[in-house]
Amino acid sequence: MxxxxxxxxxxxxxxxxxxxxxxxxxxxxxxxxxxxxxxxxxxxxxxxxxxxxxxxxxxxxxxxxxxxxxxxxxxxxxxxxxxxxxxxxxxDSHHDHLVCTTCGGVIEFLDEPLEKRALEICEKKKFRPTFHNLQILGICDSCRRKGEEPEAPDRVTMIAARAMKLRK
Amino acid sequence: MxxxxxxxxxxxxxxxxxxxxxxxxxxxxxxxxxxxxxxxxxxxxxxxxxxxxxxxxxxxxxxxxxxxxxxxxxxxxxxxxxxxxxxxxxxDSHHDHLVCTTCGGVIEFLDEPLEKRALEICEKKKFRPTFHNLQILGICDSCRRKGEEPEAPDRVTMIAARAMKLRK
DNA sequence: AGTTAATTGCGACTGAGTCTCAGACTCCGG
DNA sequence: CCGGAGTCTGAGACTCAGTCGCAATTAACT
The missing domain is CATH 1.10.10.10 (Winged helix-like DNA-binding domain superfamily/Winged helix DNA-binding domain)
Incomplete structure (x- = not known):
């Protein structure tokens, strides 16, 4: 490679x-x-x-x-x-993200019709795009299955997960 | 009001x-x-x-x-x-943003076809969306007109603009 | 190999945001 | 209308990502 x-x-x-x-x-x-x-x-x-x-x-x-x-x-x-x-x-190129607020997982996707529509919007507004960024937050399939809505969007575990990173 | x-x-x-x-x-x-x-x-x-x-x-x-x-x-x-x-x-509701990297201006928009397409994507991926966030960065019409591409995306002025904000 | 401008590491700094805790306040029942 | 339980506030210390200035180092062209 x-x-x-x-x-x-x-x-x-x-x-x-x-x-x-x-x-x-x-x-x-x-x-x-x-x-x-x-x-x-x-x-x-x-x-x-x-x-x-x-x-x-x-x-x-x-x-x-x-x-x-x-x-x-x-x-x-x-x-x-x-x-x-x-x-x-x-x-290759650009893609957007589905971000699961429960497990923190990220699913990437690239959708042509959506990209195209975004460009049309820019055109309508006379805006010259250089880049865009779409995240959709929500709950992924596997999180949804185990326990419907397992409480708060787990700020805690996300923080814990990175607590190990000692600085310097 | x-x-x-x-x-x-x-x-x-x-x-x-x-x-x-x-x-x-x-x-x-x-x-x-x-x-x-x-x-x-x-x-x-x-x-x-x-x-x-x-x-x-x-x-x-x-x-x-x-x-x-x-x-x-x-x-x-x-x-x-x-x-x-x-x-x-x-x-009322949700909208997305066109952000001009030159002047910092923001144009809001709401586009039904785009919203719909986003939902379709979620469906396809079995993802249950709670919220989404789309920004398109680029150059707005008026900035494009005065001086094609006036140098760097003006981090400087944005910082200066807020330098006044004394803390406390 | 020598020159020179770009680069590095260090440590101090900034700025947004969070936490702790003692004292102040809200709101409920009486 | 009063008192108490529990929530809320302010102050300041703290965290964490990211930036900056500067002296010492290094890439790259000659």
Whole structure:
């Protein structure tokens, strides 16, 4: 799977166009990001690098993510609550998200008629779209089956889930 | 315009159902919120109260907003970047947003075919939606006209714009 | 190899949002 | 109309994501 290396090449090209440099830190981050086939958070990435004993500072992680977003190799997504999540762009394209408020799971989808309709709306409003972001919050099938509406939308477990992430 | 008072009545009902109380602070916040006919941020609300010399602490503002969201009288929206924005629900319903990345302006819209399509997608995926949130980022008509693509998406001015908001 | 501008890490900082707890208030029953 | 139980408030400390400034380092072109 040479996807990762081609991503680095792409990124390198982008950096050169901007008069910027491809450093070992940046390359390592791209490699890591393209091995994560899911959404991730900035601090999660930082933590993974630390686990692998690749020393990269928080600032660099954030700076690199910003560059990657600008280059188009990585996309920023809002999922349900809180702060940002990221995902790498796999050559192919855009999709939207169904986010389960009970288990936190995310289902991706791409729906042509919906995309088309969104463009028509923009046209009507004379708005030139560059990107869009649709999340539908709700309850996924499996959560619905086990226990109808298992209480509050589980802020608690989501927080607990990330409590482990020691900082620094 | 008795909308505000009926909102307070609604909220009172909601609170009672939960065994909670309608305090003067909560009422004042509801009154303020229903006089803002646009999106606002939590700290902005705090600031407005301060301006009017109605003393309400930050904690109370956040706590009340949470209750209002739960009660359905206020909606949380993501707009473009950063943190949350809120808007009151005006009896009528849901809408989505076109957000201009140049001037920060927001155009609201409600499009039936699009809403319908979103529901169909949920059905297909056996997902029970409770809410959705669509933002389309791009360039609005007037920004497009004056100067094609006036540089970077103006993070700077957005930050400057809020720099004035002294804390406390 | 040398130069120079870009990059890094560090630690301090910011800003939104949360938590704790003592004192204040609401609301209900009497 | 009063008292008590339990909710609510304000203040300030705290958290957590993200940013910034700066001195030391490094990529990349010559």
């Amino acid at each position: 040479p996807r990762t290396e081609s991503a680095i090449t792409n990124f390198h090209g982008f950096l050169q166009d901007q008069g910027l440099k491809l450093t070992s830190e940046r390359a390592a981050l791209v490699r890591e990001i393209f091995s994560i086939h899911y959404h991730f958070e900035a601090d999660e990435l930082l933590f993974k690098m630390k686990e692998k004993s690749v020393k990269i500072s928080r600032a660099t992680v954030y700076r690199t993510l910003e560059l990657l977003v600008k280059s188009g190799l990585v996309r920023r997504v809002h999922l349900g609550e809180d702060h940002y999540h990221y995902e790498h762009v796999s050559g | 008795p909308r505000t008072e009926s909102a307070i009545t609604n909220f009172h009902g909601f609170l009672q159902d939960q065994g909670l109380k309608l305090t003067s602070e909560r009422a004042a916040l509801v009154r303020e919120i229903f006089s803002i006919h646009y999106h606002f941020e939590a700290d902005e609300l705090l600031f407005k109260m301060k301006e009017k010399s109605v003393k309400i602490s930050r904690a109370t503002v956040y706590r009340t907003l949470e209750l209002l969201v739960k009660s359905g009288l206020v909606r949380r929206v993501h707009l473009g970047e950063d943190h949350y924005h809120y808007e009151h629900v005006s009896g």
